[in-house]
Amino acid sequence: MNVAAAPAATSITQEFVTDIVTKALKAGASDAEAVFAEGDEFETVVRMGQVEQLKEAGSRALGLRVFLGNRTASASTSDLSPQGIAALVGSAMDLVRVTSEDPFAELPDRAAFGSLTADLDLFHDDVFSLSVEERIAWARRAEEAAFAADPRIQNSGGGSFDASIGRKILANSRGFCGESRGSMCSIVAQPIAQTPDGAMQRDYWYSSQRSLRLLESPESVGAEAARRTLRRLGARRVPTQRVPLVFAPETARSLLGALFSAVNGNAVYRNASFLAGKLGEKVAGENLTVIDDGTMPGGFGSAYFDGEGLPTRRKPVLEHGVLRNYLLNTYAARKLGLSSTGNASRGLAGAPGIGAGNFYLEPGPQSPEELLRNVRQGLYVTELIGHGVNIVTGDYSQGASGLWIENGELAYPVEEITVAGNLKEIFLNITEIANDLVFRGSLASPTLLVEGMTIAGS
Amino acid sequence: MEPASADTRKFFYEHLGLSDRLLEQCLSAALSAGGDYADLYFEYITAGSLSLDESLVKSATSGISAGCGVRVLSGERTGYAYTDDLSPERLLRAARTAALIASGPAKEPVQGFRSPSTAASLYPLAGSSVSGEVAAKLLLLERADKTARAFDTRIVQVQASYADERRRILVAASDGSFAHDTQPMARLNVSVIAKQGDNIARGSSGGGGRVLLDFFLSEKTPEHFALEAARQAILQLGAVPAPAGEMPVVLGHGWPGILLHEAVGHGLEADFNRKKTSAFSGLVGQMVASPKVTVVDNGTMPNRRGSLHVDDEGSPTQHTVLIENGVLKGYMSDKLSARLMGIADTGNGRRESYQHIPMPRMTNTYMLAGEDDPQDIIRSVQRGLYAVNFGGGQVDITNGKFVFSASEAYLIEDGKITAPVKNATLIGNGPESLKYVSMVGNDLELDEGVGTCGKAGQSVPVGVGMPTIKLDRMTVGGTGH
Numbered sequence: 001m002n003v004a005a006a007p008a009a010t011s012i013t014q015e016f017v018t019d020i021v022t023k024a025l026k027a028g029a030s031d032a033e034a035v036f037a038e039g040d041e042f043e044t045v046v047r048m049g050q051v052e053q054l055k056e057a058g059s060r061a062l063g064l065r066v067f068l069g070n071r072t073a074s075a076s077t078s079d080l081s082p083q084g085i086a087a088l089v090g091s092a093m094d095l096v097r098v099t100s101e102d103p104f105a106e107l108p109d110r111a112a113f114g115s116l117t118a119d120l121d122l123f124h125d126d127v128f129s130l131s132v133e134e135r136i137a138w139a140r141r142a143e144e145a146a147f148a149a150d151p152r153i154q155n156s157g158g159g160s161f162d163a164s165i166g167r168k169i170l171a172n173s174r175g176f177c178g179e180s181r182g183s184m185c186s187i188v189a190q191p192i193a194q195t196p197d198g199a200m201q202r203d204y205w206y207s208s209q210r211s212l213r214l215l216e217s218p219e220s221v222g223a224e225a226a227r228r229t230l231r232r233l234g235a236r237r238v239p240t241q242r243v244p245l246v247f248a249p250e251t252a253r254s255l256l257g258a259l260f261s262a263v264n265g266n267a268v269y270r271n272a273s274f275l276a277g278k279l280g281e282k283v284a285g286e287n288l289t290v291i292d293d294g295t296m297p298g299g300f301g302s303a304y305f306d307g308e309g310l311p312t313r314r315k316p317v318l319e320h321g322v323l324r325n326y327l328l329n330t331y332a333a334r335k336l337g338l339s340s341t342g343n344a345s346r347g348l349a350g351a352p353g354i355g356a357g358n359f360y361l362e363p364g365p366q367s368p369e370e371l372l373r374n375v376r377q378g379l380y381v382t383e384l385i386g387h388g389v390n391i392v393t394g395d396y397s398q399g400a401s402g403l404w405i406e407n408g409e410l411a412y413p414v415e416e417i418t419v420a421g422n423l424k425e426i427f428l429n430i431t432e433i434a435n436d437l438v439f440r441g442s443l444a445s446p447t448l449l450v451e452g453m454t455i456a457g458s
Numbered sequence: 459m460e461p462a463s464a465d466t467r468k469f470f471y472e473h474l475g476l477s478d479r480l481l482e483q484c485l486s487a488a489l490s491a492g493g494d495y496a497d498l499y500f501e502y503i504t505a506g507s508l509s510l511d512e513s514l515v516k517s518a519t520s521g522i523s524a525g526c527g528v529r530v531l532s533g534e535r536t537g538y539a540y541t542d543d544l545s546p547e548r549l550l551r552a553a554r555t556a557a558l559i560a561s562g563p564a565k566e567p568v569q570g571f572r573s574p575s576t577a578a579s580l581y582p583l584a585g586s587s588v589s590g591e592v593a594a595k596l597l598l599l600e601r602a603d604k605t606a607r608a609f610d611t612r613i614v615q616v617q618a619s620y621a622d623e624r625r626r627i628l629v630a631a632s633d634g635s636f637a638h639d640t641q642p643m644a645r646l647n648v649s650v651i652a653k654q655g656d657n658i659a660r661g662s663s664g665g666g667g668r669v670l671l672d673f674f675l676s677e678k679t680p681e682h683f684a685l686e687a688a689r690q691a692i693l694q695l696g697a698v699p700a701p702a703g704e705m706p707v708v709l710g711h712g713w714p715g716i717l718l719h720e721a722v723g724h725g726l727e728a729d730f731n732r733k734k735t736s737a738f739s740g741l742v743g744q745m746v747a748s749p750k751v752t753v754v755d756n757g758t759m760p761n762r763r764g765s766l767h768v769d770d771e772g773s774p775t776q777h778t779v780l781i782e783n784g785v786l787k788g789y790m791s792d793k794l795s796a797r798l799m800g801i802a803d804t805g806n807g808r809r810e811s812y813q814h815i816p817m818p819r820m821t822n823t824y825m826l827a828g829e830d831d832p833q834d835i836i837r838s839v840q841r842g843l844y845a846v847n848f849g850g851g852q853v854d855i856t857n858g859k860f861v862f863s864a865s866e867a868y869l870i871e872d873g874k875i876t877a878p879v880k881n882a883t884l885i886g887n888g889p890e891s892l893k894y895v896s897m898v899g900n901d902l903e904l905d906e907g908v909g910t911c912g913k914a915g916q917s918v919p920v921g922v923g924m925p926t927i928k929l930d931r932m933t934v935g936g937t938g939h
Contacts (some may be wrong), residue, residue, distance in 0.1 A: 057539050076523075156622050392651065
């Protein structure tokens with residue numbers, strides 16, 4: 001078992017995908033769009049020093065969207081045989097006859113198509129370069145580093161090393177055909193710490209990158225996971241009160257996720273967002289500038305073209321607190337009388353959705369330590385759980401844990417509380433932004449301070 | 459019993475080219491480097507969806523997904539590989555990849571397959587194809603749209619969708635076990651937006667289960683879901699801020715049973731307890747809830763979303779008592795944890811698809827009815843919260859903290875239900891919260907068929923249920939006083 005299996009490359013070409021578009025037109029479609037996606041992945045989990053899971057596989061599938069004038073329907077299949085493709089075209093054409101005429105449903109205009117020409121640095125085959133033994137060793141080292149950090153860590157959810165690569169081809173009947181590849185690898189450690197009375201806490205840390213050489217070492221991932229886990233030991237509740245909340249980058253990121261949902265054109269045109277109808281208005285503090293950029297080299301959210309074949313781009317979402325752009329695909333743009341922002345996302349089935357590129361809050365001037373130092377009493381929020389975010393009303397109520405701030409210092413861990421407010425006010429009440437912007441995914445935020453939210457506790 | 463489900467075996471053998479000999483070859487290849495056990499999981503899913511949005515049929519989809527996952531167990535180790543190409547070469551290659559987990563002399567699988575005897579049929583096995591009956595399904599959506607819009611002029615947006623699938627599975631294992639099943643699933647969903655001036659609110663309702671189209675014509679009609687969604691949205695237009703802090707909480711019957719799923723369900727999955735990473739580890743035989751509380755997991759209920767004839771390891775599902783009169787009785791297990799812990803396999807081994815490794819998962823999890831009149835439960839509360847509908851929930855199984863978010867709730871003042879409140883998250887501690895259950899209603903109800911549970915990145919359909927209950931204290935995460 002010394003050799004890692006090489007990813008199974010298929011022979012699916014752009015011609016193959018374009019040919020499916022042609023078949024759909026022959027079957028009577030007035031326009032068509034086909035997408036092919038394939039991926040290979042492996043997962044390596046080591047727990048308590050022993051190999052727990054090795055997984056390795058690949059898959060591929062096709063999606064087809066057809067138009068009959070302003071009617072549209074779609075189908076998908078994992079059967080790439082000639083019969084499978086005939087069935088794919090047949091079922092899409094059957095379905096399109098039952099959908100409604102929708103004047104806004106159409107492929108993008110020919111002039112809109114395009115693909116970025118710069119090298120975005122999205123694919124590195126080194127993610128598959130390690131042997132099985134080496135993969136196991138990397139996962140084991142991450143877990144071991146967590147165990148080595150402190151004797152209170154005697155159990156673990158494991159250490160893991162995973163990688164995946166993917167390839168996508170998109171072609172349509174208006175002349176667009178694009179192909180792209182991407183890669184990803186990650187190391188994760190999930191230690192569990194225990195106090196003498198038996199109370200357990202877990203946390204985790206990870207490093208995720210498009211290339212193996214950019215990954216943090218397993219040792220640093222394991223050590224950071226241990227630090228995060230240990231600082232939760234002995235957590236207590238705090239009374240119900242209103243204090244400043246400092247959101248660590250991991251939780252600040254989820255606030256940005258809520259902002260993304262609120263500027264998602266599909267929610268906006270339905271009036272299902274608290275930011276609907278607010279374009280050009282001041283919806284956040286002067287200090288907030290939020291960018292969506294699909295063109296950052298190496299970015300987790302970067303792409304040469306979006307899910308409809310439009311080039312991705314960089315645009316401000318908030319500029320000094322003023323709402324500048326919704327994120328749009330062609331359909332939402334037409335509904336709102338605007339232009340697509342190149343944010344179409346495309347799965348295999350269904351109409352295109354809307355996805356973020358690299359969506360981030362621009363950093364402020366001070367370090368997170370300086371930001372904390374000015375807080376007399378407050379909560380440093382390190383984890384949020386639950387589904388208590390209502391994008392329609394902005395109502396926000398989430399389970400939280402973190403560390404109590406006393407005179408600018410982190411004093412003790414806190415758990416089993418909620419933090420609540422309304423997003424409309426939360427974005428107006430972000431009074432401080434730190435300078436620690438780091439991309440660990442396509443959404444990123446520095447540490448930030450919010451005034452006026454309510455903690456519910458004991 | 460072989461009757462209707464024999465068609466499933468025939469489907470895999472005749473249409474996808476499987477044979478006893480091929481399955482045996484793959485299992486032999488899977489055990490070619492040793493290992494304790496190997497299984498093959500074949501899956502063939504046809505799925506469809508229709509959606510009506512702004513009174514237009516904006517989307518219609520259909521999809522086919524097929525593949526096989528090969529698993530090899532060696533001690534606590536799992537080797538896994540999958541393929542969506544079911545040719546003998548690809549299947550054998552997947553088997554040899556999964557085999558790499560073990561390192562020893564080859565083993566031979568048991569000769570000859572045998573099927574478990576399962577309970578009477580829990581859901582329709584045959585029936586129409588997923589892609590059929592499109593016109594009838596669209597009619598359901600149009601009825602929902604019309605009903606919701608007619609409910610109140612303040613309803614400005616209606617989205618109605620119908621999604622169904624037919625999942626055929628076949629499991630063959632080196633211990634000789636062999637099972638197959640055809641599992642239908644259908645769901646109708648309605649979500650609406652209500653608007654009054656600048657005040658906007660949403661409402662949604664949906665349901666279904668392992669049922670076919672006729673269920674929505676007779677049992678739960680589009681009007682039922684549409685009225686419910688519209689009612690919630692209009693109600694929310696007048697909601698006041700939820701209170702913040704500890705107070706008595708009354709949970710309505712049905713879907714609020716998500717409390718059990720989060721507070722105790724996940725913590726009682728055997729894998730976490732085998733690894734001693736659950737807040738419930740080592741608590742079997744101890745009081746973890748009030749004596750009024752009995753909780754079961756039951757995969758054998760007809761037509762329920764979490765029901766299965768056999769789990770995704772081919773084992774028959776069961777009725778398993780988790781907590782009896784407050785005492786923790788046992789865990790939900792799959793084959794791996796059952797063998798390693800020396801406990802029974804309760805038929806809870808489930809997976810999202812052939813691309814995923816099975817693990818212990820819930821089926822339908824609910825609390826048995828008590829003796830209290832729900833009206834008396836409300837009357838007993840001086841000041842508190844009455845929560846009847848929820849969005850999602852989440853739990854940290856290691857420290858036991860769980861949340862679930864109320865989407866419809868009211869203040870209780872002097873024993874009476876008063877103002878509706880805005881969305882609020884409730885938070886508690888699994889092994890502690892149910893000790894505060896002081897009243898249990900006589901009105902047990904299961905949810906309408908909307909639950910999807912996520913664990914380790916895998917989603918599976920589940921059911922929950924509960925009678926009306928009162929918790930003497932729980933933390934409500936609002937902003938008010």
